[in-house]
Amino acid sequence: MSNRARVLVSRRTQAGLVRLLQAMMVALLGIGLYVGDASIMTNATIGLLVTQLPAILERRYEITMNVGLVLWITLAMSLHALGTVPLPGLDFESLYGATWWWDHMTHALSSSLVVGSAYAITRALQEHTEHLHMGPRFTLVYLLIFVMAFGVFWELIEFYVAIGAQVLGIPRVLTQYGLDDTVLDLIYNSIGGLLVAIFGTTYLTGVSDQIRDRLEAGSANR
Structure with missing residues (x-):
């Protein structure tokens, strides 16, 4: 596999991870709405909004971010949102509280x-x-x-x-x-x-x- 092909696969993988993490935050927002937890809803919503900033900057100001930077932003926001959710493996405590x-x-x-x-x-x-x-x-x-x-x-x-x-x-x-x-x-x-x-x-x-x-x-x- 050429270096160019490896870079292309890497970018596709990173873009896929971005979409996966965004989908996870949508799921977390759904969980927050279902259980009526304001903390989960707020943090998932803010996380989703922040991950839309690269697309907004590109559309409105023609500032394009490398997919790796977008993944960096999305990872930070998704881990924060995930930390607010009570998990069964932690006796229904959140990662913030149990870890x-x-x-x-x-x-x-x-x-x-x-x-x-x-x-x-x-x-x-x-x-x-x-x-x-x-x-x-x-x-x-x-x-x-x-x-x-x-x-x-x-x-x-x-x-x-x-x-x-x-x-x-x-x-x-x-x-x-x-x-x-x-x-x-x-x-x-x-x-x-x-x-x-x-x-x-x-x-x-x-x-x-x-x-x-x-x-x-x-x-x-x-």
Whole structure:
């Protein structure tokens, strides 16, 4: 089999996995509707909406993502949605409640998406304007600070959503497991962000270049 054929099969496989994971989230949404669980419904719906963003960006802004990036986004959202579902093999507890590392894994994946987005946009802005320049080391520090700040912001959202649900007497759609868990979440956020900042930026160059082209086209039309 030629290298070209192997790449083609790989892309087809990745596209198939994307569709499979999206179908799983549709099934999770159905389960949430059937059992009346607001957390499952909310997380499955948000996951499905986020996985539609690559298609929306392509249709409206002609920004095309590699299928591997789409799989990365879909995997992160589907694992998060799956973690909210009570499973029979876990005595009908969710993966978040029964598996100590599930929450940390999904935080690392989610933070990697945040860092990837921040890098693609920042690189595009640097190439679009001469007034912004950050060297590789500064970019690494910037991305880590960005993901840590976003992580703190998300933990605050989880906290206030949990408090609001308790006050209003409605089911929680986000759950906090205590201060120790919050600290660990922030650590895993940083790990996910660091891995993307060091190893993943190469895969985001194409998206960044397309964003730059859109910025330049917008400037030319003014």
